[in-house]
Amino acid sequence: MTMRLSSVRKTFGSHAALDDVSLEIDTGDFFVVLGPSGCGKSTLLRAIAGLEPIDSGDIHLAGTQVAGKGLHQPPEARNVGVVFQSYALWPHMSVRQNVAFPLETAKRAGTYVTARTNNCLETVELTPFADRKPADLSGGQRQRVALARCLAQGAKTVLMDEPLANLDPHLRSAMEAELAEFHKKSGSTTLFITHDQREAMALADKVALMWDGKVLQADTPEGLYDRPVNERVAGFIGRSTILSGEILAVRGERALVSLAGHAVEIPCPQDTEIGMARIIVRPEHVRTTGEDRDLETVVDRVTYRGGFWEANVRLDGQEQAVLVNIPHKAAAGDSLAISIDGGWVLPA
Numbered sequence: 568m569t570m571r572l573s574s575v576r577k578t579f580g581s582h583a584a585l586d587d588v589s590l591e592i593d594t595g596d597f598f599v600v601l602g603p604s605g606c607g608k609s610t611l612l613r614a615i616a617g618l619e620p621i622d623s624g625d626i627h628l629a630g631t632q633v634a635g636k637g638l639h640q641p642p643e644a645r646n647v648g649v650v651f652q653s654y655a656l657w658p659h660m661s662v663r664q665n666v667a668f669p670l671e672t673a674k675r676a677g678t679y680v681t682a683r684t685n686n687c688l689e690t691v692e693l694t695p696f697a698d699r700k701p702a703d704l705s706g707g708q709r710q711r712v713a714l715a716r717c718l719a720q721g722a723k724t725v726l727m728d729e730p731l732a733n734l735d736p737h738l739r740s741a742m743e744a745e746l747a748e749f750h751k752k753s754g755s756t757t758l759f760i761t762h763d764q765r766e767a768m769a770l771a772d773k774v775a776l777m778w779d780g781k782v783l784q785a786d787t788p789e790g791l792y793d794r795p796v797n798e799r800v801a802g803f804i805g806r807s808t809i810l811s812g813e814i815l816a817v818r819g820e821r822a823l824v825s826l827a828g829h830a831v832e833i834p835c836p837q838d839t840e841i842g843m844a845r846i847i848v849r850p851e852h853v854r855t856t857g858e859d860r861d862l863e864t865v866v867d868r869v870t871y872r873g874g875f876w877e878a879n880v881r882l883d884g885q886e887q888a889v890l891v892n893i894p895h896k897a898a899a900g901d902s903l904a905i906s907i908d909g910g911w912v913l914p915a
């Protein structure tokens with residue numbers, strides 16, 4: 568385990584920016600903290616880096632306690648590399664000097680500094696730009712300088728605070744691929760912060776979804792999407808509809824559910840009980856073709872999504888409209904027969 572946070576709390580005035588946060592991050596993982604603006608992501612990163620003292624709880628890095636009751640190790644003693652959204656490069660230094668700087672201040676031998684700097688510049692493919700100043704680089708290239716500098720330090724733990732937020736969408740996805748490659752090559756444990764769920768899903772081994780200072784769920788991207796622990800997680804990750812259904816029978820982690828009078832078998836948490844429950848249904852669980860389309864719905868609204876239309880359809884007795892992807896345009900008021908062949912029973 569590289570990072571362990573136990574019941575960490577940090578308040579600003581009466582507001583808890585971190586409210587009893589516990590997390591375990593394995594060595595070598597690419598761990599993403601995802602959440603809306605103001606939920607406490609940056610405070611979490613700053614607490615781990617040593618830039619923000621915590622009120623209570625404790626933090627261990629690589630088996631050593633770095634924060635806790637009466638203990639606050641300063642950032643330089645924690646051996647973590649931090650990459651901020653703003654890159655924080657020195658404008659008067661060349662790319663090479665920026666990367667070499669932390670090694671020089673650590674008083675490493677000149678030959679080592681040169682070799683290591685060259686190697687890190689090679690890793691992020693910036694060798695041809697080594698003598699340029701940051702001002703003469705694109706945003707993505709500047710980002711790579713910041714990564715190379717972090718890599719040069721040899722930090723086995725890397726913390727990144729929205730490092731791609733300033734980039735245009737095209738460069739963003741190119742940098743995502745580079746980040747994944749960087750992570751693989753360096754073997755570092757990475758904690759990456761973002762409010763962009765697509766980015767989180769694309770990069771993460773594990774994702775912690777934060778909300779109002781709390782971690783709602785820490786799981787694999789698939790776990791978060793397929794088995795959300797509550798309605799808030801279900802609503803934040805991907806598109807979904809919450810329906811009410813009646814659990815008729817449970818066998819292991821499968822439940823037979825009655826939805827609008829039709830039985831469907833779907834996955835459920837282990838301790839699911841017979842009775843009424845909330846069911847999350849995603850567009851890919853809804854079919855508009857095939858023999859078994861026995862749920863009659865009425866189209867409420869249709870939105871073109873590029874290549875297909877997303878329809879909100881009304882199902883008798885349900886508060887929320889069901890989201891369905893359809894291959895052709897439909898109009899409000901049209902009737903549409905559907906079948907539901909998947910979903911997830913939300914924990915009670």
Ligand SMILES: Nc1ncnc2c1ncn2[C@@H]1O[C@H](COP(=O)(O)OP(=O)(O)OP(=O)(O)O)[C@@H](O)[C@H]1O
Nearest residue numbers: 579582584602603604605606607608609610611762
């Ligand atoms: N130094 C501070 N003094 C007072 N309140 C603060 C301070 N730093 C953060 N906060 C508050 O703590 C909460 C969490 O802030 P934080 O910066 O961690 O959120 P975030 O999830 O990183 O947000 P964003 O995505 O907008 O950067 C916010 O309500 C914020 O206003």
